[in-house]
Amino acid sequence: MTIVYDDPEGQAEDVPVRRIKFTVNGRKKIAEVEPRLLLAHLIRRGLGLTGTHVGCDTTNCGACTVLVDGRPVKSCTMLAVQVDGRTVKTVEGLAGASELHPLQEGFKEEHGLQCGFCTPGMMMAATALLEENPDPSEEEVRWALSGNLCRCTGYQNIVKSVLWAAAKLRAEAGEA
Amino acid sequence: MYPSRFRYEAPRSLDEAIGTLRDGGDYAKVLAGGQSLVPMMKLRFASPELVVDINNVPGLDYHRAEPDGTLRIGALCRHYVLERSELLKSTQPTMAAAAPLIADPIVRNRGTLVGSLCHADPQGDWASVVLALGGSVVAQGSRGTRTIPFADFVTGPFQNVLDPDEIAVEAVIPAAQGVRSGGYLKLERRIGDFATAGVAVALETRAGNVIRAGIALTGVGGSTIAATEAAAVLTGHPLTPESIEQAAELAAQAARPRTDHRGSAAYKRHMVRTFALRLLSRDYTPAQEKAERAA
Ligand SMILES: Cc1cc2nc3c(=O)[nH]c(=O)nc-3n(C[C@H](O)[C@H](O)[C@H](O)COP(=O)(O)OP(=O)(O)OC[C@H]3O[C@@H](n4cnc5c(N)ncnc54)[C@H](O)[C@@H]3O)c2cc1C
Ligand code: FES
Ligand code: FES
Numbered sequence: 448m449t450i451v452y453d454d455p456e457g458q459a460e461d462v463p464v465r466r467i468k469f470t471v472n473g474r475k476k477i478a479e480v481e482p483r484l485l486l487a488h489l490i491r492r493g494l495g496l497t498g499t500h501v502g503c504d505t506t507n508c509g510a511c512t513v514l515v516d517g518r519p520v521k522s523c524t525m526l527a528v529q530v531d532g533r534t535v536k537t538v539e540g541l542a543g544a545s546e547l548h549p550l551q552e553g554f555k556e557e558h559g560l561q562c563g564f565c566t567p568g569m570m571m572a573a574t575a576l577l578e579e580n581p582d583p584s585e586e587e588v589r590w591a592l593s594g595n596l597c598r599c600t601g602y603q604n605i606v607k608s609v610l611w612a613a614a615k616l617r618a619e620a621g622e623a
Numbered sequence: 624m625y626p627s628r629f630r631y632e633a634p635r636s637l638d639e640a641i642g643t644l645r646d647g648g649d650y651a652k653v654l655a656g657g658q659s660l661v662p663m664m665k666l667r668f669a670s671p672e673l674v675v676d677i678n679n680v681p682g683l684d685y686h687r688a689e690p691d692g693t694l695r696i697g698a699l700c701r702h703y704v705l706e707r708s709e710l711l712k713s714t715q716p717t718m719a720a721a722a723p724l725i726a727d728p729i730v731r732n733r734g735t736l737v738g739s740l741c742h743a744d745p746q747g748d749w750a751s752v753v754l755a756l757g758g759s760v761v762a763q764g765s766r767g768t769r770t771i772p773f774a775d776f777v778t779g780p781f782q783n784v785l786d787p788d789e790i791a792v793e794a795v796i797p798a799a800q801g802v803r804s805g806g807y808l809k810l811e812r813r814i815g816d817f818a819t820a821g822v823a824v825a826l827e828t829r830a831g832n833v834i835r836a837g838i839a840l841t842g843v844g845g846s847t848i849a850a851t852e853a854a855a856v857l858t859g860h861p862l863t864p865e866s867i868e869q870a871a872e873l874a875a876q877a878a879r880p881r882t883d884h885r886g887s888a889a890y891k892r893h894m895v896r897t898f899a900l901r902l903l904s905r906d907y908t909p910a911q912e913k914a915e916r917a918a
Contacts, residue, residue, distance in 0.1 A: 482631030594727030
């Protein structure tokens with residue numbers, strides 16, 4: 448894995464590169480990063496996991512949402528060095544080898560996406576919600592997703608998708 | 624967008640963090656939740672040479688009440704923890720009302736109350752809440768520890784009194800001398816937006832008399848505004864429809880709003896009055912009703 452740094456003044460030896468160790472979607476990784484590299488860019492460029500989108504780049508839209516130690520964060524607003532020793536989960540970590548995650552199924556069943564740009568962030572925020580609250584009300588789903596913007600769907604079907612997934616996950620837990 | 628080049632240290636103790644700041648040269652910044660600092664660095668409004676990340680310092684994520692009721696909030700206690708706190712719900716109505724209104728749920732997962740106070744944004748919600756409650760900030764540096772009343776902590780927009788090698792280790796809310804009531808109301812254009820106008824009210828009542836009142840305003844001036852005259856007319860007697868009206872009017876007069884994309888100055892001033900009225904009226908029980916209840 449290679450990340451190329453800008454070196455306009457020819458001062459490469461001053462670039463304060465740091466080595467970090469972290470886990471992404473269950474796999475252990477080591478990376479050498481400059482502290483100013485943002486987590487979103489480590490994920491997209493360094494790891495090649497382009498499911499995490501960068502939309503606004505100003506901490507508003509939530510398209511870049513990933514889980515760090517289980518909690519949703521806007522990866523455009525966290526330094527990559529900060530995940531040293533931590534666990535990252537991206538949208539690529541949701542599906543199993545052959546099966547979609549119930550949230551992904553829910554978005555498919557309930558037409559929870561149009562262009563799909565916001566979808567990975569919505570799913571990561573929803574993952575954390577369902578961990579914390581397996582049986583959320585519609586109001587609670589809306590509240591949990593209120594840091595994620597969608598320009599297409601009008602949110603209605605996104606909310607339905609999450610409720611669909613919640614019901615499926617509860618049914619699965621009941622069977623187990 | 625990405626920040627300009629900086630050195631990064633992630634110390635594992637407060638002493639180490641303070642030492643790193645002391646030796647760190649002219650322009651070092653503490654990184655807590657990063658929800659204000661990282662955006663500012665990306666926009667190049669801030670270009671520190673050294674960033675001292677305190678997220679690996681253990682034991683700073685608490686919020687707890689002392690036996691006497693004093694509340695302490697550690698430097699790494701994040702907004703989402705305060706939003707879910709049963710302790711705040713049962714003992715701190717103004718804080719409990721404000722916590723869910725800060726930014727959006729994902730920003731709340733990282734951002735901290737203490738970081739918000741240090742950031743000293745005139746639009747910051749916690750600043751009004753802590754000001755209304757008469758809180759303070761505890762700072763630790765190479766010359767020791769000091770407690771700074773929050774009313775003296777902020778020196779201007781985005782400026783505070785901390786020395787370059789000082790870290791704000793906790794915020795302190797003094798114990799109530801009476802029964803606490805109050806709340807926080809914020810008008811925002813959408814979730815995640817800063818306040819068009821916000822009002823924090825913190826009252827303490829004993830034997831029906833208001834013994835302490837704090838009112839502070841968000842987003843209606845170049846700084847967080849303490850509406851001290853409004854608070855003064857409430858203290859020393861029970862709430863009455865007249866004192867509530869008067870306090871709301873004085874709060875509106877204390878506001879220094881400017882017309883901008885969030886609304887006109889007159890509208891914001893009106894909202895301050897309305898919010899103050901609403902918050903205070905919640906705590907008002909008409910005398911007749913009180914007598915009926917007592918009977
Ligand atoms: C989209 C968005 C919407 C937002 N909306 C709101 C809102 O509606 N209301 C609101 O109040 N806030 C809002 N915020 C700001 C948010 O609450 C931040 O979390 C908060 O202002 C800063 O806290 P932090 O822990 O993230 O601090 P950081 O970003 O880490 O730091 C902010 C500043 O404080 C200094 N600092 C931080 N901690 C310490 C410390 N312990 N000792 C010394 N210096 C310290 C830093 O050096 C820096 O200068 C919003 C932010 C975003 C991105
Ligand atoms: S890209 Fe990170 S919040 Fe929009
Ligand atoms: S589906 Fe297009 S932004 Fe949400």
